[in-house]
Amino acid sequence: MTEEIFPCLWFDGKAKEAAEFYCGIFKNSKILSENPMVVNFELNGKKFMGLNGGPIFKFNEAVSFVITCDDQAEIDHYWNKLTENGEESMCGWLKDQFGVSWQVVPSILVSLMSDPTKAQRVSNAFMQMRKMDIEKLVNA
Structure with missing residues (x-):
């Protein structure tokens, strides 16, 4: 191809x-x-x-675009811009003003979730969040 x-x-x-x-x-x-x-x-x-x-046809959550961010400033930038006239959801998900779904997540999330001593606490923490907060995830 x-x-x-x-x-x-x-x-x-x-x-x-x-x-x-x-x-x-x-x-x-x-x-x-x-x-x-x-x-x-x-x-x-x-x-x-x-x-x-x-x-x-309308957009729905069956398809979303994932944005991995290296720091909180990046998360804040994408979250704030994409939710402008859009809507927030839980766990880093949002819909923009056109109805397209996005996930704005920290790149560190994979390693935090891979740590068996932290995975459950990290999962519990992000399940309570709308916009991801790296500091709270790291300290979970």
Whole structure:
């Protein structure tokens, strides 16, 4: 296979607005091409397609995009930008203003959950959180 695999996101006439919104949040991001039906864009070098498909299909939590963050400042940045006109959920999950689901998680979470002496306490801690708090997870 010579072609890459990338997601196509179905919007109700707001593909360009969404692409501009996301490109304003993620570093190294840009709109690659556009026409009235499709907007191709990159977020941190990863290709996406936005399709103006109409109101037939809606986003849901069955598909989400995971953003792993190295520090609390990164978590705060992505969380605050993506929840602007969106909605918070639990355990680092959120929906942005277009209804796309995201998980904003610290990169250290995998190692914390792999430590058998801490895993249950860390799990209990993040189950109480909306936005992830690295300090509370480390100290759990």
